[in-house]
Amino acid sequence: xxxLWAIYRKEMGHYFVSPVAYILIxxxxxxxxxxxxxxxxSAIQQQQQAAFEGMQMGMMQGFDVPSMVVRGIFGVLxxxxxxxxxxxxxxxxxxxxxxxxxxxxxTSPISDLxxxxxxxxxxxxxxxxxxxxxxxxxxxxxxxxxxxPPWKMLLASYTGVLLLGGAFLALGxxxxxxxxxxxxxxxxxxxxxxxxxxxxxxxxxDGGFGTVRQYLSVIHRYDDFVRGxxxxxxxxxxxxxxxxxVFLTVRSVDSMRWRRA
Amino acid sequence: MIEVQNLSKSxxxxxxxxxxxxxVKKGEILGFLGPNGAGKTTTMRILTGYLPxxxxxxxxxxxxxxxxxxxxxxxxxxxxxxPPVYLDMTVxxxxxxxxxxxxxPSEKRKSAVDESMEKTNITDxxxxxxxxxxxxxxxxxxxxxxxVHDPDVxxxxxxxxxxxxxxxxxxxxxxxxxxxxxxIILSTHILPEVSMTCDRxxxxxxxxxxxxxxxxxxxxxxxxxxxxxxxxRAPEAGxxxxxxxxxxxxxxxxxxxxxxxxxxxxxxxxxxxxxxNEVASRIVQSGWQLFELRGVSLSLEDIFLELTTDDAQHAxxxxx
Numbered sequence: 001x002x003x004l005w006a007i008y009r010k011e012m013g014h015y016f017v018s019p020v021a022y023i024l025i026x027x028x029x030x031x032x033x034x035x036x037x038x039x040x041x042s043a044i045q046q047q048q049q050a051a052f053e054g055m056q057m058g059m060m061q062g063f064d065v066p067s068m069v070v071r072g073i074f075g076v077l078x079x080x081x082x083x084x085x086x087x088x089x090x091x092x093x094x095x096x097x098x099x100x101x102x103x104x105x106x107t108s109p110i111s112d113l114x115x116x117x118x119x120x121x122x123x124x125x126x127x128x129x130x131x132x133x134x135x136x137x138x139x140x141x142x143x144x145x146x147x148x149p150p151w152k153m154l155l156a157s158y159t160g161v162l163l164l165g166g167a168f169l170a171l172g173x174x175x176x177x178x179x180x181x182x183x184x185x186x187x188x189x190x191x192x193x194x195x196x197x198x199x200x201x202x203x204x205x206d207g208g209f210g211t212v213r214q215y216l217s218v219i220h221r222y223d224d225f226v227r228g229x230x231x232x233x234x235x236x237x238x239x240x241x242x243x244x245x246v247f248l249t250v251r252s253v254d255s256m257r258w259r260r261a
Numbered sequence: 262m263i264e265v266q267n268l269s270k271s272x273x274x275x276x277x278x279x280x281x282x283x284x285v286k287k288g289e290i291l292g293f294l295g296p297n298g299a300g301k302t303t304t305m306r307i308l309t310g311y312l313p314x315x316x317x318x319x320x321x322x323x324x325x326x327x328x329x330x331x332x333x334x335x336x337x338x339x340x341x342x343x344p345p346v347y348l349d350m351t352v353x354x355x356x357x358x359x360x361x362x363x364x365x366p367s368e369k370r371k372s373a374v375d376e377s378m379e380k381t382n383i384t385d386x387x388x389x390x391x392x393x394x395x396x397x398x399x400x401x402x403x404x405x406x407x408x409v410h411d412p413d414v415x416x417x418x419x420x421x422x423x424x425x426x427x428x429x430x431x432x433x434x435x436x437x438x439x440x441x442x443x444x445i446i447l448s449t450h451i452l453p454e455v456s457m458t459c460d461r462x463x464x465x466x467x468x469x470x471x472x473x474x475x476x477x478x479x480x481x482x483x484x485x486x487x488x489x490x491x492x493x494r495a496p497e498a499g500x501x502x503x504x505x506x507x508x509x510x511x512x513x514x515x516x517x518x519x520x521x522x523x524x525x526x527x528x529x530x531x532x533x534x535x536x537x538n539e540v541a542s543r544i545v546q547s548g549w550q551l552f553e554l555r556g557v558s559l560s561l562e563d564i565f566l567e568l569t570t571d572d573a574q575h576a577x578x579x580x581x
Contacts, residue, residue, distance in 0.1 A: 006361035010347070017349045104345035104406070107309040108362040109334040257312055 003110040007118025008125075011092075015126050020091075024084055024126075029133045032077055036137040039072040040065075066141050066149035074157045074226045077134070078164055078219070082193050084130070085165065088123050089172030090186035093253070097180045102256060112253045120173055120246060127165040131158075153228035160225025163238035167218055168193055170245035177252040193218075262287045262414060262444040263308065268317035269468075270303050277303040279468035280317070285461075288441045292459030292476075293448035294565065300468040301448040302342060305416050308446070309339045322413045322444075335364055338412040342419050344403025348392040352383060352402055355391060356409050363410035373409050380435060381405040396423045404432065408439075415439065417447040421454060433458050452565055464565060488557040489537060491526040492518065495549035500524065503543050509534030523552060 015021040043065045096102040105115050141149050171192060176185040200210075200217035214220050218241070221234035263285040270278040278300045285291045293301050306312040308321055310330040319326045324333035347355055356374045365373050378384045381401040386394060391402060400423055407415055420436065421429045436458050439445060449455060455462050456476040464472040464479075472479055493500065497515055504513055504526070512529035530536050537554060544551045 003362055003364075006358060009361075010350075010358050013354070014347070014349060099345070099348070100341055100343045101345045101347060103306075103311055103341050104339075104359070105362065107311050107334055107337070107339050108359075109331050109364050110362050111331070 003114045004118045007115055008122050011119050011122030012125065021126060024087060025130050028084065028130045031080060032134045035073055035076050039069045043068040066145050066147065067153060070149055070153055070157060071226055078222060081165060081168060082197060085168040085172055086186045086189040088126055089169055089176050089189060090182045092119050092123060092173050093177040094180055094182045094185045112250050116246060116249045116253055120170065123169045123173060124166055127169060131161055150228065156225045156228045156230050160222045164218060164222045167238050167241045170242045174245045174249045174252060177249050262322060264320045266318050268307060268319055269315050270307060271315045276468050281470060283463050283473065285444055285446060287444055289461060290440045290445045290459045292455035292462040293446060293465060294455050294462055295465040296450060299465045301465060302418055305418050305448060309337055309416055310334050336413045338407035338415045340403050340407040340417045340420055344399050346391045346399055346402055349390065351388050351390055353387040356405060359406045360409045365410050377405045377409040380408060397425060397428045400424055413444060415443050415445045419449055420447055489528040490555050490557050492523050492553035493526065493544055493549055493551050494523050497524060503547055504540065507536050507539050509536050
């Protein structure tokens with residue numbers, strides 16, 4: 001545990017001494033703010049229009065602005081995750097291998113699993129920090145909107161964000177452990193994410209194989225969370241996805257001892 | 262403290278380390294000498310638990326490097342060829358990190374870090390970012406990292422590479438100072454380094470041990486006899502026949518000296534044959550003038566070349 005903490009501390013230090021973390025967090029903050037306003041405006045407009053039409057028809061229609069905003073914003077921001085997480089993970093192992101510091105870690109009395117988990121949890125923490133500012137927008141809605149945003153849906157959405165990010169970061173760190181080149185790591189990671197993202201495109205028209213593709217899709221299940229559904233099968237999907245790639249990363253780190261020629 | 266038995270490491274068909282056996286006693290400094298690609302780094306990586314051996318065993322500080330790897334790693338400090346530093350950390354935070362992962366208890370960590378900085382003389386750079394340090398300072402930070410947990414065994418891969426002459430001397434002093442309480446293996450291809458710092462030398466070539474012993478014993482044991490240098494004034498042909506009659510001389514090289522009409526002669530003799538007296542008396546008896554006669558013992562450099570050059574090449578080695 002102490003070793004894991006030492007690795008974790010070091011990784012967090014790396015994120016925050018380089019400009020990477022600040023730029024990512026800053027850009028993400030700006031994007032989430034812009035989209036929050038856009039979604040809020042469009043939802044209010046729609047509601048007003050619906051109210052107007054409702055008055056003409058002589059009946060009032062309930063219109064849930066907060067739910068619309070929450071759904072919209074979590075949908076869009078998760079797409080940005082596709083672009084951001086490769087940047088978080090590309091250097092995690094690539095840089096250590098290039099600089100020879102992997103040799104220091106691997107000749108120290110710490111296990112490969114401690115190295116891998118320490119690094120993984122650090123990237124996950126940065127992911128969480130990136131999302132923290134979105135809370136302010138939601139607090140704003142809690143204070144000012146009627147009805148208040150559905151907190152169950154929010155909870156489900158944030159769980160979804162955590163799991164989606166966790167899955168991407170696990171895959172990304174694994175890919176980073178395969179190469180000494182950060183750029184290759186980033187490009188391959190991005191391609192892999194994209195493949196997992198679109199694997200269920202048109203799946204409904206595809207019969208049995210389409211179902212399989214839907215099962216593989218990382219985003220298909222995320223959509224459930226954003227709709228406020230906490231599905232255990234999705235939970236298990238993400239957790240096993242994460243465990244699988246953390247396991248592969250441990251194997252990959254271990255194999256560095258064998259393949260270096 | 263270190264026992265290596267029949268250690269081999271192959272990469273496919275290539276044998277990087279081939280049936281290596283040696284031991285290092287507690288407190289000793291062992292020099293690992295060999296040309297580039299001889300298998301020094303591979304051997305050290307096996308001893309530090311970084312690489313698994315293909316066959317054979319190695320025990321460091323009483324622990325098998327493979328079976329008890331974790332326990333063994335607590336007892337070693339290791340400086341790879343390139344100092345394993347994180348460029349964006351400060352010297353102090355880097356050493357603190359290393360102390361943590363080496364398992365230094367938290368209450369001792371501060372003093373351990375301070376001490377290791379003191380020993381390597383980098384205390385004045387403690388808050389500098391490693392990226393901004395010179396090559397020599399980075400190397401010292403690397404060395405400091407290998408010492409921070411006060412390990413029983415210290416393994417140094419080319420510790421003086423990239424340092425200026427003054428720093429080289431400092432590092433050698435430091436290494437010598439560590440001996441006794443620590444057991445040290447250092448690799449190098451710089452020969453004077455070995456004679457200056459090491460108690461014992463293992464010369465390794467193509468993954469095999471080519472020679473082993475103290476620097477002095479290697480010099481005397483391996484110097485297939487001696488070289489004798491003579492300066493004399495004599496007719497060349499006559500001198501050659503006269504010296505040819507002396508038992509034990511294996512090679513005669515005669516050259517005119519640059520400055521005067523004297524001849525400069527280099528004799529190589531068989532092992533154990535001391536021909537100095539006989540050579541002197543024959544020259545004097547022939548009525549020639551003898552200006553100088555001295556034995557030249559082979560330097561480690563000669564031995565090294567002799568051992569690590571291919572035989573064919575060696576036979577052709579010119580009478581330079």
